[in-house]
Amino acid sequence: MKKICSWLIVPLLFIALQTSIAQPNLFSLDGLSLSGACGRRPTNRPAAQWEATRSRILAAMEEVMGPLPDATKKVTPAFQLLREESVGNVRRLLIAYVSEKDDRVPAYLLMPRDLSGPVPAILCLHQTTKTGKGEPAGVSGLANLHYALELANRGYVTLVPDYPNFGDYEYDPYPHGYQSATMKGIWNHIAAIDLLQSLSEVDPLRVGCIGHSLGGHNSLFVSAFDRRIKAVVSSCGFNSFFKYNGGDLTGWSHRGYMPRIAHLFDKDPAKMPFDFSDVLTAIAPRAVFINAPLRDDNFQVSGVYDCVNAVKPVYALFQASDKLVMVNPDTGHDFPPEIRDAAYQFLDEELKGTQVEP
Numbered sequence: 001m002k003k004i005c006s007w008l009i010v011p012l013l014f015i016a017l018q019t020s021i022a023q024p025n026l027f028s029l030d031g032l033s034l035s036g037a038c039g040r041r042p043t044n045r046p047a048a049q050w051e052a053t054r055s056r057i058l059a060a061m062e063e064v065m066g067p068l069p070d071a072t073k074k075v076t077p078a079f080q081l082l083r084e085e086s087v088g089n090v091r092r093l094l095i096a097y098v099s100e101k102d103d104r105v106p107a108y109l110l111m112p113r114d115l116s117g118p119v120p121a122i123l124c125l126h127q128t129t130k131t132g133k134g135e136p137a138g139v140s141g142l143a144n145l146h147y148a149l150e151l152a153n154r155g156y157v158t159l160v161p162d163y164p165n166f167g168d169y170e171y172d173p174y175p176h177g178y179q180s181a182t183m184k185g186i187w188n189h190i191a192a193i194d195l196l197q198s199l200s201e202v203d204p205l206r207v208g209c210i211g212h213s214l215g216g217h218n219s220l221f222v223s224a225f226d227r228r229i230k231a232v233v234s235s236c237g238f239n240s241f242f243k244y245n246g247g248d249l250t251g252w253s254h255r256g257y258m259p260r261i262a263h264l265f266d267k268d269p270a271k272m273p274f275d276f277s278d279v280l281t282a283i284a285p286r287a288v289f290i291n292a293p294l295r296d297d298n299f300q301v302s303g304v305y306d307c308v309n310a311v312k313p314v315y316a317l318f319q320a321s322d323k324l325v326m327v328n329p330d331t332g333h334d335f336p337p338e339i340r341d342a343a344y345q346f347l348d349e350e351l352k353g354t355q356v357e358p
Contacts, residue, residue: 008159026028039272057282058225060273064258064265066179068225069187073100077191077198080104089113090152092137097161099191103176106168107161107192108137111201120206120351121157121191121196123149123222123229125215132167133160138217144335145212154344155352157202159192165256180258182221189222193229205230206351210343212236212335213298216291217276224282231350232283233343235291238276239303241269277310284311285318289346290326296333 062068079097086092091111096104112119124136124147135141137160138149148158162169164181189209197204197278208231211219216237223232245251247269253262265271281289292304308326315324325346329339 009059014337036096039285054282057278060278061221061224061282062159062183063109063273064260065178065183065186065221066260068183069100073187076133076193077195078130079107079195086113087138087149088153090149092149092152097191097195099188103171105161105188105191106133107159108133108139108148109342110137110148110160112152112155112157116199118203119155119157120208120347121159121199122148122151122351123162123192123196123207123209123219123345124151124158125189125218125222126160126166126186126210127211127215128200128215130166132162132169134167134257136160139203144337145339146338147210147212147335149341151344151347152209154348156347157196157199159196160178161188161329162185163218165187174255179260181256182218182258184223185218186225189218190226193222193226197228204228208232208351211345219302220276220279220283220288223286223288224279227286227288231287231289231291231347233291233347235339235343236293236296236299236333237290238279238307239299239301240277240306241272241275243300243303243306244269265283275307277307280307280311280324282316284314285320285323287323287346287350288325289343290324291329291339291343292326293331293334295331298333301328 015194045076075098077098079095081093081095083092089112091113093109095109096106099105126136127145129135129141135145136148138146148160163185164171164173171184173181176183193207196202196207197230207228209219209229211224212232212235215232219232219234220237223229241258242251249261249267249269253259253267261267261272290304290308292299292301294301304326308324312321312324315321327339327342329336
């Protein structure tokens, strides 16, 4: 990532906050020193400690989101082709894929026409917009958020599912046993990875994820639970719960997200069992690119710094500091062209390199 960072220094404004974080990681890293480790692989004892820490973080997330379904809910990857169209050199397929018994998720699957063999794939998650999957796929919406189409033009297979009750996907997760729409989204996105890995056009070891706003935090959530995702890009997707809307978590607690935040944790950041620093910790040491604009009115940038500064020691323990990248354009809640270019270069380096760890 040295090339990206040096390229970004001139056109972008970076800030360094000297204040301490509002609250440190909720899960201690004591005893996780990786001295003597080889590369990014800790020695056996620290590895076991690390797995225990990661498991505790995921359990804390499940306290808020409800439990991740177990393997009995898994289905064989399959999809129905509803329509196909050409967009330049890209095939854009409207599909419905199976996420669990009796549920089909509407999605766009985009493929370059000139594929010469299995290529990396990117799960692309949309923002809060009625059109849902149509925006990243380039069908409608803001040009700055057509990242699934742009990545397909860059040589990736991309998949853009609708989040529950967006686009063409009308689904109430609560009668089906889910405790949050967030967890249903995570499950659908895990099934999307299953589908991508089943395609002959996809290299199953080279899978990434990208999203903006709603998609920005959903990309982190699924990456925390699913290690098959090797690189993730989160644009305008989060900050510390303590600095979200002055610490009022009402926006996170409705039925489209996680109602337990209201029912069990009183919309109070101090009562929450996890924060986004912990989500990032669960993803470590995999590659994370964060777009956190200086004037984002949804996620105050100082709260993003709080989370990133808290997780930097984790990446340092794994000798993977270069895998955690944040950029701070002087703009609002947006994913501007120069930042997308940097994010795509980041994905290229992580997913198109000569070696990808299984």
